[in-house]
Amino acid sequence: MKDKCDTLDLCNNLQFKIINHCPYSCKEFVITQKFHFRKWLQTSIILNVLAFGIGLHKQDIVILLVALGLVLVILFFKLRSKVVKESLLVMASIGAQTTTTYALGKKCCQFYDLTSIRDIVINEGITMHSIIFYLVLLLRGSDAQTEPQILVPLFKHSWPPLRFLQHIYRESQAVIWKKRKTKDS
Amino acid sequence: MPEQKPSPSPERAIYGFVLYLGSFLALVWAYVPDPWLESIGLTYLPQKYWAIAGPVFLCGMVAMVLCLYIGYSFLITAPLDSIHTIRDKHSRPVITSGLPDGAIKPIGDIDISEVNRQLYGDR
Numbered sequence: 001m002k003d004k005c006d007t008l009d010l011c012n013n014l015q016f017k018i019i020n021h022c023p024y025s026c027k028e029f030v031i032t033q034k035f036h037f038r039k040w041l042q043t044s045i046i047l048n049v050l051a052f053g054i055g056l057h058k059q060d061i062v063i064l065l066v067a068l069g070l071v072l073v074i075l076f077f078k079l080r081s082k083v084v085k086e087s088l089l090v091m092a093s094i095g096a097q098t099t100t101t102y103a104l105g106k107k108c109c110q111f112y113d114l115t116s117i118r119d120i121v122i123n124e125g126i127t128m129h130s131i132i133f134y135l136v137l138l139l140r141g142s143d144a145q146t147e148p149q150i151l152v153p154l155f156k157h158s159w160p161p162l163r164f165l166q167h168i169y170r171e172s173q174a175v176i177w178k179k180r181k182t183k184d185s
Numbered sequence: 186m187p188e189q190k191p192s193p194s195p196e197r198a199i200y201g202f203v204l205y206l207g208s209f210l211a212l213v214w215a216y217v218p219d220p221w222l223e224s225i226g227l228t229y230l231p232q233k234y235w236a237i238a239g240p241v242f243l244c245g246m247v248a249m250v251l252c253l254y255i256g257y258s259f260l261i262t263a264p265l266d267s268i269h270t271i272r273d274k275h276s277r278p279v280i281t282s283g284l285p286d287g288a289i290k291p292i293g294d295i296d297i298s299e300v301n302r303q304l305y306g307d308r
Contacts, residue, residue, distance in 0.1 A: 118298075119297075119298045119301075121297050121298055121300075121301040122301055122304075122305055123270060123271065123297065124270075125263075125265040125270055126262050126263075127265070128259060134265060138271075138297075138298075147272065148268065148271070149268060150268065151266050151267065151268050151270065151271065152266065153265050153266050156265070165305075166305050169301065169305045169306075170305065170306065170307060173302075173306065
């Protein structure tokens, strides 16, 4: 199975990829959190030098072991909830599926049937300190109503910037409403 | 909610005058010593402690109300997954049919799908 990958863009720490599984009918949008090894290494070295400077290695061994255990436990819980990759798979006449991959390997998938999807749109929302653009899946309610009833934000751990969202919007609209690009348009 | 206007009105004049007289009485009570007040016959008045505590309470309340107002604004902001970011009980649909010839179209909230198509869709 050949996946045609377009690495479209790199934001400060996000990598955006569109995978065309099947032209015009199946597309996957993947946003990955990048891990900056150099920044991590620099921070670790600085902290180690500081710890050596204040004489942390001269403390009682029991206290150090307890502190190490505590730090490892906190690290484990933090890694458990750290999102590494988020993807949206849009398939014509089937639906959409969101997948979140966590740092320890856990994957959470959620599938939305096309009959319950009303649209995928870019919405603007107010958070505590800013206004952000975010991609939203509009779902119908239980019975056939004209108004969308449920709003599901997508990519809610990565919050990609607007230019990524515009790409995702255009391509997923083309897939869902099955628009085929002709040569002269 | 009825419209609130900052203009003067008879009721506000009365409130103002009552506050004016009340503030005079409060100042008199705060400054005149207790034995003098008792000699007149006014024995059942609040403790002089409140002459300090009252204004302090009011000033603290002003600062607290500022924080609370901001906090309340954050509380009633619709969360990002709420349908109220798109429509709520005050939103109106756009009416295009059933209008007489040459009429100005009434105001309505455009559906978010249409807005997105105009803003971000293919031209």
